[in-house]
Amino acid sequence: MSQTLLIADDDPALAQVLARALGRRGFTVSVAGDMAAALALVQAEAPVCAVVDLKFGAESGLRLIEALHRHHPACRIVMLTGYASIATAIEAIKLGAVHYLAKPASADEIVAAFERQNGDAGVPVTAQPLSVERLEWEHIQKVLSEHDGNVSATARALNMHRRTLQRKLAKRPSPNPPPRV
Structure with a gap:
């Protein structure tokens, strides 16, 4: 049985490429291109995993992480952004994301991020x-x-x-x- 996955990204080309790649990896994918569509999917479905863009149109993907975590606490959320910063990474994790990846990230990197359960104390400084x-x-x-x-x-x-x-x-x-x- 495949896992349900929400992709929330306002870049339709990237969202479709990710949807196809993650679909080939066994996920049943829903795509939202704006906050209203994403929130509607959060209400209608119970995604097991989600990929959320930080700059989600005129809004912040952090708000979507908060809503996802509130409605589906077990959802494995990965924030994906081209505007990575320490402050937003910290906030994403505090709000319930399990990982934070900078674009470009491959589908394999995203799947690996969903599967990671713990931090890595061996990350080089x-x-x-x-x-x-x-x-x-x-x-x-x-x-x-x-x-x-x-x-x-x-x-x-x-x-x-x-x-x-x-x-x-x-x-x-x-x-x-x-x-x-």
Whole structure:
């Protein structure tokens, strides 16, 4: 018997690719392209697993994680995002996600994330500090989280023009370069 899976992503191409790939791995997949459709599926179905995008249209996928966890506490939720930050990873886990993956992630990585039961104390700790660009991104994400995703309030708290903050949020920080050997 296959497991039911909800994919909540506002990128229809990515959602369909994931749906096909996870369907081939034995899941019965439902796809939601916006928050209203996702919440309706949460009410109508009892997904065993869910893949939730962080930037879900104009809304935060964190709210969907909260609703999923409230209605289906046993649901294995993986947050998938192209806008990864420490603040959102922490909030996703606190709200009930079992894993947090940065895009692009393969279907195999997503299935492995569903199956992981415990953390990995053996994850290597890098000796290289975060780049200035990454530190700025993390700070903005922390302040944004403190203001419940309100961009205007976050801009005021950062003493930054709202449009400047919106431009920064539209960009993804580049990952730290690999350490030189």
